[in-house]
Amino acid sequence: MTTLLLASALLAGLFSSPAAVPAPVPIPYHAFCRTLWLFETPCADISSKLVEQIQAFNPLMGCSECHFTLVSVTPQSIRANHTSPEGPEVEHVTFTLRPILAGGGCHVSAQSTSIGFNSRLDDGKNYCNLNRLLSASGLNSEPGFTERTNEWACLGYSLATCNP
Numbered sequence: 001m002t003t004l005l006l007a008s009a010l011l012a013g014l015f016s017s018p019a020a021v022p023a024p025v026p027i028p029y030h031a032f033c034r035t036l037w038l039f040e041t042p043c044a045d046i047s048s049k050l051v052e053q054i055q056a057f058n059p060l061m062g063c064s065e066c067h068f069t070l071v072s073v074t075p076q077s078i079r080a081n082h083t084s085p086e087g088p089e090v091e092h093v094t095f096t097l098r099p100i101l102a103g104g105g106c107h108v109s110a111q112s113t114s115i116g117f118n119s120r121l122d123d124g125k126n127y128c129n130l131n132r133l134l135s136a137s138g139l140n141s142e143p144g145f146t147e148r149t150n151e152w153a154c155l156g157y158s159l160a161t162c163n164p
Contacts (some may be wrong), residue, residue, distance in 0.1 A: 031114040031122035033154035035130060036107070040144030043097040043106035047078060050095055053137035054080045068093070068133070082112070082129050090115045091129055105144060110134075124160020131162045 039046055051073055057066030071079040078095040096109040112126035127149075134140050140147075151157050 031126055031155050032111065033113075033124075033126035033130060033149070033157065034109070034111045035127070035147055035149035035154055037110060037134070037139070038100070038105065038107055038144065038146040038148075039139070039142050040103060040105045041142045042104055043099050043108075044075070046106045046108060046139060046142075047073070047075070047095075047097055049137040049139055050078055050133060053133050054078070057133070057136070084125075091126055093129055093133075122156045124154075124156040124158075124162070127154050127157050127160040128162035131160070135162075 051070065054068045054070045055061065057063050057068035058070070059067055065085055067083040067085055069081045069083070071081055073079075076097055078097075080093045082091045082093055083089070084091075091112050091114050093112045094110070096111075098107045098109075099105070100107050110130045112129040114122060114126060134147075139145065149157055
């Protein structure tokens with residue numbers, strides 16, 4: 001089934017997806033991470049778990065170290081902001097969900113982009129924003145879960161040391 005999902009994603013334009021191919025040059029001095037997640041689970045279920053986790057990671061809900069704020073939700077996308085507890089740094093987090101027609105799974109393009117002028121190499125902070133939501137929601141244990149990214153699409157990916 002995983003092979004079928006992967007083949008479907010490739011045929012659906014994996015390499016033309018913004019998550020798989022970095023922009024030629026991002027806005028100068030903005031660190032970013034783009035990654036692709038594939039699931040055998042329907043997009044509605046994936047969206048629901050991501051939204052619940054973002055809401056649980058809101059400081060107003062008692063999570064003093066999480067700092068995620070939900071901005072908007074549609075059936076095809078989720079937008080949130082993450083504020084760094086170390087200072088005034090903000091990252092925009094976006095998930096674009098597309099159903100995989102063969103098998104009923106979900107193709108998620110996940111992106112975290114730092115706002116403001118900072119080093120383009122962020123030691124994996126943007127990757128960790130995405131990874132924390134993925135892990136805390138349990139989506140990394142969903143059937144058929146696969147993640148695709150690299151250092152070109154996700155600056156600092158190889159340096160990332162994500163805390164739970």
